[in-house]
Amino acid sequence: DTGVSQNPRHKITKRGQNVTFRCDPISEHNRLYWYRQTLGQGPEFLTYFQNEAQLEKSRLLSDRFSAERPKGSFSTLEIQRTEQGDSAMYLCASQDWTSYEQYFGPGTRLTVT
Amino acid sequence: GQNIDQPTEMTATEGAIVQINCTYQTSGFNGLFWYQQHAGEAPTFLSYNVLDGLEEKGRFSSFLSRSKGYSYLLLKELQMKDSASYLCALTGGGNKLTFGTGTQLKVEL
Numbered sequence: 293d294t295g296v297s298q299n300p301r302h303k304i305t306k307r308g309q310n311v312t313f314r315c316d317p318i319s320e321h322n323r324l325y326w327y328r329q330t331l332g333q334g335p336e337f338l339t340y341f342q343n344e345a346q347l348e349k350s351r352l353l354s355d356r357f358s359a360e361r362p363k364g365s366f367s368t369l370e371i372q373r374t375e376q377g378d379s380a381m382y383l384c385a386s387q388d389w390t391s392y393e394q395y396f397g398p399g400t401r402l403t404v405t
Numbered sequence: 406g407q408n409i410d411q412p413t414e415m416t417a418t419e420g421a422i423v424q425i426n427c428t429y430q431t432s433g434f435n436g437l438f439w440y441q442q443h444a445g446e447a448p449t450f451l452s453y454n455v456l457d458g459l460e461e462k463g464r465f466s467s468f469l470s471r472s473k474g475y476s477y478l479l480l481k482e483l484q485m486k487d488s489a490s491y492l493c494a495l496t497g498g499g500n501k502l503t504f505g506t507g508t509q510l511k512v513e514l
Contacts, residue, residue, distance in 0.1 A: 296447075323500065325501060325502075327502075332506070332507075333506050333507070334492050334494070334504030334505050334506050334507050335448065335492075335502070335504050336504070337501045337502065337503065340499055340501055342499075347499055348498075348499050348501065383447060383448075387500060392435075392436060392453055392496070392500065393450050393453070394450075394500070394502065395450075396447035396448050396449070397447055398446065398447050399447055
């Protein structure tokens with residue numbers, strides 16, 4: 293197993309554009325989490341899935357953000373009408389429900405100009 | 406809500422021992438994690454405490470006191486590669502993690 297992967301690793305976009313990120317978790321991990329991290333801060337929870345069900349969304353996740361995990365495997369996070377304040381590292385983590393450890397992917401760094 | 410406090414920066418000497426503290430206020434949590442994060446990389450798991458006491462894992466140890474709202478990470482025999490950010494995090498419902506702002510550790514010769 294190669295661990296959690298995320299694509300793209302870097303994304304530069306203009307304000308107002310839509311962007312979509314993908315996360316491929318460790319196979320057979322049924323829980324998948326999205327976090328956002330800005331410079332000098334710890335990661336902040338955005339949302340999580342158990343299999344294909346989205347069980348919780350943070351208040352940080354405005355209406356411009358949507359996440360899916362259609363078949364309980366990979367997940368996508370879409371940001372519509374990006375704003376400069378969306379610039380951050382977006383981290384994905386997966387977990388097997390029998391374990392306590394979350395394994396993080398390398399992240400997607402988003403820059404909104 | 407949960408509030409987690411860590412020192413922003415620490416500096417230590419190669420070969421020495423350093424203790425990174427984490428204090429928190431919360432209405433409840435399942436356990437406390439410590440993660441290491443090198444610049445531009447993903448956080449990697451170091452330790453997990455559920456019960457009060459010390460958990461030792463090689464050069465790294467972590468301590469938890471629920472009654473005092475306090476944890477620390479102890480790093481022994483410091484190496485240059487230990488220069489990184491160390492994140493304290495609480496886990497609650499759904500196992501989502503609530504992180505502190507992290508402590509940037511610089512190891513010097």
